Amino acid sequence: MHDLPPHGAADNGSPLDDDFIQLLSESGERMPNAEFxxxxxxxxxxxxxxxxxxxxxxxxxxxxxxxxxxxxxxxxxxxxxxxxxxxxxxxxxxxxxxxxxxxxxxxxxxxxxxxxxxxxxxxxxxxxxxxxxxxxxxxxxxxxxxxxxxxxxxxxxxxxxxxxxxxxxxxxxxxxxxxxxxxxxxxxxxxxxxxxxxxxxxxxxxxxxxxxxxxxxxxxxxxxxxxxxxxxxxxxxxxxxxxxxxxxxxxxxxxxxxxxxxxxxxxxxxxxxxxxxxxxxxxxxxxxxxxxxxxxxxxxxxxxxxxxxxxxxxxxxxxxxxxxxxxxxxxxxGLADPEPLSVFDNVYTTPQATLDRQRAGYAAYLASFESSDTRSSNEGASV
Amino acid sequence: MTILDRSPMSPTPMSPTPLRHPNAAGPVGLTDTTTLTLAKAINAGLRQAMLDDPKVVLLGEDIGALGGVFRVTSDLLREFGPHRVIDTPLAESAIIGTAVGLAYRGYRPVCEIQFDGFIFPGFDQIVSQVAKLHYRTQGAVRMPITIRVPFGGGIGAAEHHSESPEAYFTHTSGLRVIAVSDPQNAYSLLRQAIASDDPVLYFEPKRRYHVKGEVEPTLGSPMERAVIVSPGSQVTLITYGALVSTARDAALAAADEGVSIEVIDLRSLSPVDYATVEASVRKTGRLVVTHEAAQSGGVGGEIVASITERCFDYLEAAPVRVTGFDIPYPPAKLERHHLPDLDRILAGVDRVLGR
The missing domain is CATH 3.40.50.970 (Thiamin diphosphate (ThDP)-binding fold, Pyr/PP domains)
Structure with missing residues (x-):
C-alpha cells in the first residue's frame, strides 16, 4: 500500500529514543538538570x-x-x-x-x-x-x-x-x-x-x-x-x-x-x-x-x-x-435523560420560525401518544 | 475583475504603532442619508459597527493596507489600527478558527473570505465549530461571528471567483445566511449581522458592488424578514443577491405586457421568511424562484417544497425554478448562458402562467 519502509513504534519516539528532557528516571531517581x-x-x-x-x-x-x-x-x-x-x-x-x-x-x-x-x-x-x-x-x-x-x-x-x-x-x-x-x-x-x-x-x-x-x-x-x-x-x-x-x-x-x-x-x-x-x-x-x-x-x-x-x-x-x-x-x-424537546434548544440564540414549527409539530406528535385521539397529532405541521 | 491598484500604505499588519487618522476626531459614521456604492455601504456598516463596539474586529486576507481586493475595508486599518483590522496569513480555516477563539474570549469577529470559491478550506471550521458551538454547549458559548463572502458571477472572472455556495450553509443548522442586494440593505443587514449573537454568513453580490444608491444610517426591518420590492398580483417572483435587480427589471418588462409580478427580495436565506412568501403566493397563486446557484439542492428547491406543503391548494400552477444549471461554474465566455437573466426569468414567468 505504501512505498515507504514499514513504520513501527521503534521508528520515532520509541523506548530506545530518549532524546528528551527528563528530571525523573524510570527507576525514580532525580536527574539533575541545570536548565529545568x-x-x-x-x-x-x-x-x-x-x-x-x-x-x-x-x-x-x-x-x-x-x-x-x-x-x-x-x-x-x-x-x-x-x-x-x-x-x-x-x-x-x-x-x-x-x-x-x-x-x-x-x-x-x-x-x-x-x-x-x-x-x-x-x-x-x-x-x-x-x-x-x-x-x-x-x-x-x-x-x-x-x-x-x-x-x-x-x-x-x-x-x-x-x-x-x-x-x-x-x-x-x-x-x-x-x-x-x-x-x-x-x-x-x-x-x-x-x-x-x-x-x-x-x-x-x-x-x-x-x-x-x-x-x-x-x-x-x-x-x-x-x-x-x-x-x-x-x-x-x-x-x-x-x-x-x-x-x-x-x-x-x-x-x-x-x-x-x-x-x-x-x-x-x-x-x-x-x-x-x-x-x-x-x-x-x-x-x-x-x-x-x-x-x-x-x-x-x-x-x-x-x-x-x-x-x-x-x-x-x-x-x-x-x-x-x-x-x-x-x-x-444518576444522570437524568434529557427532555425530548430539548433537542430543539440552543440551535440559535433567538427564536427561529422554521425550527419553532418543527418543534411544535414534533411536540404534537409526541403528545398524540398520550392522547386518545391520535388523528390530531400531525395536523398542519411538518414532523 | 477589479483592478488591484497600489495603496500608499505600508503592509505592516501588526505594526506596534497604530496608524493615525488624518481627521483628529477619528473615524466618523454615517449621520445622514448619503449616496453610496454597495461596496461603500458595507464599508460604512463596518465602520459603524466598529465604532459602536470595541470588540468588533476584522480578519481577512489583504483587508488592511489594500482595503480588500474589492476595497470594501478601505481606510479601516488607518482609522482603527492593526488590532481591529487584521491582515491574516493565507489560510481560510485559520481565519475562521481564530475567529472562534476570539469569540470564546468575548470578541465579535467579522471575517472576510476573499472570494466565494475560497471558502471551502474554511468549511470545516464553519460547519463543525462555528455553527454548532452554541448547541454543543447548551447555550453557554455564543459565536457572534460574521463571515462576509463576495458571491456570484457576471464579472468575467477566472474559475473559483464566481460561485454561489449559499446552499451549503443554508443546509447547516446554527448558521444564519443573508444575501444583500442594494446599498441600503447591505448597510442595514451588515450591522444587524454583526450585532447578532448567532453566526451569520453574509453574501455580497460582487457584480453589484459599484451600483449606487441612497443609504440611511438605519437598521431597517429585521434581517430575517423578506421584503416585497415590487408589488404585484399574478406571479410571485422570489430571488436574492444580484438577481433582485434583474427580477425588478423583469417585473417592469412584464408589466408592459400586462402581467403583474410581485418581486420578493428574500434577504435571509436561513431562516426563510415563509410568512411573507406564503402570503404573496396565496394572493398570486403562482411562484417562480430564481438564483444563480445550481438548481439541485438549491435554495429554490427548498422554497418550492415548503410553499407547496404550506399552500398547495392556493397554487394555480406548478412552481418554476429559474437557476444556474447543475454544472461547475463555466468559463467567462460561457457564463451568460449559465446565469439567469431577464429573458430567462420572463420565460419562467410565461411557464408558470401556462403561456
Missing part, C-alpha cells in the same frame, strides 16, 4: 505528594469510566491510561485565568481545571455534547474534529494579546493531529502574530492504529522551529519534566515571547477508545517496555526513596481515589 530544575524547585515533599495523589486519582477515574462503559452505562470512553503525567504535569502548571483548548482524551486536564466528575462523562453517556460551561473552568469543550481546537487557542491568545492580559492559551492535541492542516495553520498564525499560546502535543505513539512514524519522519518537536516556534521535547511520563517544560513555555508566553511547542513523549497504554482493539496492531512487547516507564510507578519510587511513601499516605491516596470513583459512578448513573 529551577522551574520545579518549589515542588517539595508536599508538592510531590499532591502530584502523586492527582496521578492516582485520575487513573482511578479513568479505570472507573472504562468499567462504566463495559457495564453499559457509557456509550464510549477514551482512556488516557499511561498519559497521566503528561496531563497532570502540564495542567498543574497553569493559572486559573489561562484557557485550555483540548481534544477528547484530556480528562486529567479537565480534572485539574475543576470540572465536576459527573460532567466528565455526560458526553460519553450521550446526555449532552459537552459537560461544562467553558467560562466557569477556563477550559473549552473538547473538540472531536482532530486539531480544530489549536486554531481556537490561537484566536483566544490573539484576543488576550489585544487585551493586554498575561493569560495564556494552552492547546492539547496528539501526534496524529500534527498532520492536520488546522494544526499547521495554527502554528503559522501563532508565529506570525507572536501570540501567547502553548502547543502541547501528547505524542502517545498512536493515532488509533497508526504509529507516529506514519505521521512524521522526524521528531514532532522538530517541526515547530520551521514555523518559527521554539520547541521542547520532554519525557511525557515524567511529571516533573512536563511541569518544568510547561512552566518555561507559559513564562515565555506571559512575557511576550510568543508561542512554544511541547512534544510530550508518552504512550497510550490502553485502546484508542473502548471500541478499539489494539491487539490487532500493537506488539505486546512494546506495551511491556512502556509499562516499565509508567508515570505513577516512577514517582512512587521517588517518594519511596525519600521516605514519603508511608502506609498512611498510600492509604489516604487510595481512599481519595476510591471516593472520586464512587462519586463518578453515582453521578453517571
Amino acid at each position: 530544575d529551577p522551574w520545579v524547585r518549589d515542588i517539595g515533599a508536599a508538592g510531590l505528594a499532591a502530584l502523586y495523589d492527582d496521578l492516582v486519582v485520575v487513573r482511578r477515574l479513568d479505570t472507573e469510566a472504562t468499567a462504566l462503559q463495559r457495564q453499559g452505562e457509557l456509550g464510549l470512553w477514551p482512556p488516557m491510561l499511561g498519559q497521566e503525567a503528561a496531563q497532570i504535569g502540564s495542567a498543574r502548571a497553569l493559572h486559573p485565568d489561562d484557557f485550555v483548548f483540548t481534544s477528547y482524551r484530556e480528562n486529567a486536564v479537565a480534572y485539574c481545571r475543576g470540572v465536576g466528575l459527573t460532567d466528565l462523562v455526560k458526553v460519553w453517556r450521550g446526555n449532552a455534547q459537552s459537560g461544562w460551561d467553558p467560562a466557569s473552568v477556563g477550559m473549552a469543550v473538547p473538540a472531536i474534529i482532530i486539531g480544530a481546537q489549536t486554531l481556537h487557542a490561537t484566536g483566544w491568545a490573539l484576543g488576550a494579546q489585544f487585551d493586554g492580559a498575561d493569560s495564556v492559551a494552552v492547546t492539547y492535541f496528539g501526534d496524529g493531529a500534527t498532520s492536520e492542516g488546522d494544526v499547521n495553520e495554527a502554528m503559522v498564525f501563532a508565529a506570525s502574530f507572536q501570540v501567547p499560546v502553548v502547543f502541547f502535543c501528547q505524542n502517545n505513539q498512536w493515532a488509533i492504529s497508526e504509529p507516529v512514524g506514519l505521521q512524521a519522519r522526524v521528531h514532532i518537536a522538530e517541526r515547530a522551529p520551521g514555523f518559527g516556534i521554539p520547541s521542547l521535547r520532554v519525557d511525557g511520563n515524567d511529571v516533573l519534566a512536563v511541569m518544568a517544560a510547561t512552566r518555561v513555555a507559559l513564562d515565555r508566553a506571559r512575557s511576550g515571547g510568543g508561542p512554544t511547542f511541547i512534544e510530550a513523549v508518552t504512550y497510550r497504554m490502553g485502546p484508542h477508545t473502548t471500541a478499539d482493539d489494539p491487539t490487532r496492531y500493537r506488539d505486546p512487547a512494546d506495551l511491556a517496555r512502556w509499562a516499565e516507564r509508567d508515570p505513577i510507578l516512577r514517582l512512587r519510587r521517588l517518594l519511596d526513596a525519600e521516605g514519603l511513601f508511608t502506609p498512611e499516605f498510600e492509604a489516604a491516596t487510595a481512599a481519595h481515589a476510591d471516593a472520586a470513583a464512587a462519586e463518578l459512578r453515582a453521578g453517571c448513573i
Whole structure:
C-alpha cells in the first residue's frame, strides 16, 4: 500500500529514543538538570505528594469510566491510561485565568481545571455534547474534529494579546493531529502574530492504529522551529519534566515571547477508545517496555526513596481515589435523560420560525401518544 | 475583475504603532442619508459597527493596507489600527478558527473570505465549530461571528471567483445566511449581522458592488424578514443577491405586457421568511424562484417544497425554478448562458402562467 519502509513504534519516539528532557528516571531517581530544575524547585515533599495523589486519582477515574462503559452505562470512553503525567504535569502548571483548548482524551486536564466528575462523562453517556460551561473552568469543550481546537487557542491568545492580559492559551492535541492542516495553520498564525499560546502535543505513539512514524519522519518537536516556534521535547511520563517544560513555555508566553511547542513523549497504554482493539496492531512487547516507564510507578519510587511513601499516605491516596470513583459512578448513573424537546434548544440564540414549527409539530406528535385521539397529532405541521 | 491598484500604505499588519487618522476626531459614521456604492455601504456598516463596539474586529486576507481586493475595508486599518483590522496569513480555516477563539474570549469577529470559491478550506471550521458551538454547549458559548463572502458571477472572472455556495450553509443548522442586494440593505443587514449573537454568513453580490444608491444610517426591518420590492398580483417572483435587480427589471418588462409580478427580495436565506412568501403566493397563486446557484439542492428547491406543503391548494400552477444549471461554474465566455437573466426569468414567468 505504501512505498515507504514499514513504520513501527521503534521508528520515532520509541523506548530506545530518549532524546528528551527528563528530571525523573524510570527507576525514580532525580536527574539533575541545570536548565529545568529551577522551574520545579518549589515542588517539595508536599508538592510531590499532591502530584502523586492527582496521578492516582485520575487513573482511578479513568479505570472507573472504562468499567462504566463495559457495564453499559457509557456509550464510549477514551482512556488516557499511561498519559497521566503528561496531563497532570502540564495542567498543574497553569493559572486559573489561562484557557485550555483540548481534544477528547484530556480528562486529567479537565480534572485539574475543576470540572465536576459527573460532567466528565455526560458526553460519553450521550446526555449532552459537552459537560461544562467553558467560562466557569477556563477550559473549552473538547473538540472531536482532530486539531480544530489549536486554531481556537490561537484566536483566544490573539484576543488576550489585544487585551493586554498575561493569560495564556494552552492547546492539547496528539501526534496524529500534527498532520492536520488546522494544526499547521495554527502554528503559522501563532508565529506570525507572536501570540501567547502553548502547543502541547501528547505524542502517545498512536493515532488509533497508526504509529507516529506514519505521521512524521522526524521528531514532532522538530517541526515547530520551521514555523518559527521554539520547541521542547520532554519525557511525557515524567511529571516533573512536563511541569518544568510547561512552566518555561507559559513564562515565555506571559512575557511576550510568543508561542512554544511541547512534544510530550508518552504512550497510550490502553485502546484508542473502548471500541478499539489494539491487539490487532500493537506488539505486546512494546506495551511491556512502556509499562516499565509508567508515570505513577516512577514517582512512587521517588517518594519511596525519600521516605514519603508511608502506609498512611498510600492509604489516604487510595481512599481519595476510591471516593472520586464512587462519586463518578453515582453521578453517571444518576444522570437524568434529557427532555425530548430539548433537542430543539440552543440551535440559535433567538427564536427561529422554521425550527419553532418543527418543534411544535414534533411536540404534537409526541403528545398524540398520550392522547386518545391520535388523528390530531400531525395536523398542519411538518414532523 | 477589479483592478488591484497600489495603496500608499505600508503592509505592516501588526505594526506596534497604530496608524493615525488624518481627521483628529477619528473615524466618523454615517449621520445622514448619503449616496453610496454597495461596496461603500458595507464599508460604512463596518465602520459603524466598529465604532459602536470595541470588540468588533476584522480578519481577512489583504483587508488592511489594500482595503480588500474589492476595497470594501478601505481606510479601516488607518482609522482603527492593526488590532481591529487584521491582515491574516493565507489560510481560510485559520481565519475562521481564530475567529472562534476570539469569540470564546468575548470578541465579535467579522471575517472576510476573499472570494466565494475560497471558502471551502474554511468549511470545516464553519460547519463543525462555528455553527454548532452554541448547541454543543447548551447555550453557554455564543459565536457572534460574521463571515462576509463576495458571491456570484457576471464579472468575467477566472474559475473559483464566481460561485454561489449559499446552499451549503443554508443546509447547516446554527448558521444564519443573508444575501444583500442594494446599498441600503447591505448597510442595514451588515450591522444587524454583526450585532447578532448567532453566526451569520453574509453574501455580497460582487457584480453589484459599484451600483449606487441612497443609504440611511438605519437598521431597517429585521434581517430575517423578506421584503416585497415590487408589488404585484399574478406571479410571485422570489430571488436574492444580484438577481433582485434583474427580477425588478423583469417585473417592469412584464408589466408592459400586462402581467403583474410581485418581486420578493428574500434577504435571509436561513431562516426563510415563509410568512411573507406564503402570503404573496396565496394572493398570486403562482411562484417562480430564481438564483444563480445550481438548481439541485438549491435554495429554490427548498422554497418550492415548503410553499407547496404550506399552500398547495392556493397554487394555480406548478412552481418554476429559474437557476444556474447543475454544472461547475463555466468559463467567462460561457457564463451568460449559465446565469439567469431577464429573458430567462420572463420565460419562467410565461411557464408558470401556462403561456
